Amino acid sequence: MSIRIAVIGGGAAGFFAAIKAKETISDAIVTIFERGNMPLAKVAITGGGRCNLTNSFACVSDLKKVYPRGDKLMKRLFKTFNNQDTFRWFEKRGVPLVTQDDECVFPRSQDAQSIVRCLIDEAHRLGVRIKTKHALSRIERKDDMLFMFFNNEEKYIVTEKIIITTGGHSNLPSFNYIASLGHSIVEPMPSLFTFNITDKSLRTLMGTVMKNASIGIVGEKMRGEGPLLITHWGISGPAVLRLSSYAARLAYERKYSFDISVNWIGQSNTSVVAENIAKTAKDNAAKKISNARPYDLPTRLWDYLIEKIGIATEKRWDETGKKWQNKIVEILTNDVYHVDGKSKWRDEFVTCGGVSLSSINPNTLESKYVPGLYFAGEVTDVDAVTGGFNLQAAWTMGYVAGENAAKQNL
Secondary structure (H helix, E strand, O other): OOOEEEEEOOOHHHHHHHHHHHHHOOOOEEEEEOOOOOOOHHHHHOOOOOOOOEEOOOOOOOHHHOOOEOHHHHHHHOOOOOHHHHHHHHHHOOOOEEEOOOOEEEEOOOOOHHHHHHHHHHHHHHOOEEEOOOOEEEEEEEOOEEEEEEOOOOOEEEEOEEEEOOOOOOOHHHHHHHHOOOOOEEEEEEOOEEEEEOOHHHHOOOOOEEEEEEEEEOOOOOEEEEEEEEOOOEEEOHHHHHHHHHOHHHHHHOOOEEEEEEEOOOOOOHHHHHHHHHHHHHHOOOOEHHHOOHHHOOHHHHHHHHHHOOOOOOOEHHHOHHHHHHHHHHHHHOEEEEEEEEEEOOOOOOEEEEEOHHHEOOOOOEEOOOOOEEEOHHHEOOEOOOOOHHHHHHHHHHHHHHHHHHHOOO
């Protein structure tokens, strides 16, 4: 009798797990059970509908910087399947990819459907079965077999292997059926979000972008760097999203109410900034401050900042003096705002928390408590900053889980 492998969750990790399992044992009966109506729905909207499916990792010197939780596990798993393998996998299957200047990788078509179609076509080609509207309620194990109960019904489906790839959940009760099997669950919470800012005057600058900003929580060491966007609710952009990922648990504990420090120019050496401001003042002595902007700051932002510290826009640079120049340095590098709440990042929802990595074999992703049960993707306590790293974790973990679920029966 052919081995049966059930994949719970029809997302990125689920499809990769199913495909790899079927490739490993061609006569295995591999079935994806998706609770919704449409598989790969999240993949279809990621990257603004363009699908930022991975990253070149060219600027990543430490995985901890992009995987705040799970970096050691990902380092181990990348030895089996990494970002370069992902690039080759999709191109080999007829999806050309492009790497942007920011090292994010997208399909050349700039359409997430290219990735969705590729995965569905590959699953169909291999004979992977796909069942929708199947929400897993519980799992029982008896005599080396696994019994799956769906949609809170008492009828069940029997299988030898289960790979859970249900993605992130927003609350602990969603993990009850996993916890009941002996697994530890790390409380889930949002890990990619933007900041609501109480300062209404800042929000009037909506649409303003600083390409090389740095942002941190006052009194804490963690910082997010990169482009920063002022919005009608506060601030967003890669710098904010990175910080939200690093500080996910801290922000949750503080109920999303805390002070942040914005370094608009991303220059941490204040002595260097002071020299540049002094030089700007000297070189533009007779000009109005508003007409000679340091660091090519956007006009609206520069006018807002100097007015915030009490300098009239009509004032000339030769009228500033050391005291006012120091204030300019301070507001450019340490501009403080209060955060009061968060906003979800576009249509994407990423959580930290989930099945504790202490409950999973780091080499195979098999449960330490239930033989034949595997986990992959965001259902585990692994998450990343924005930039294609979360999807790369899904591809990698799905590949490893699928391969091992099948290999142990060869």
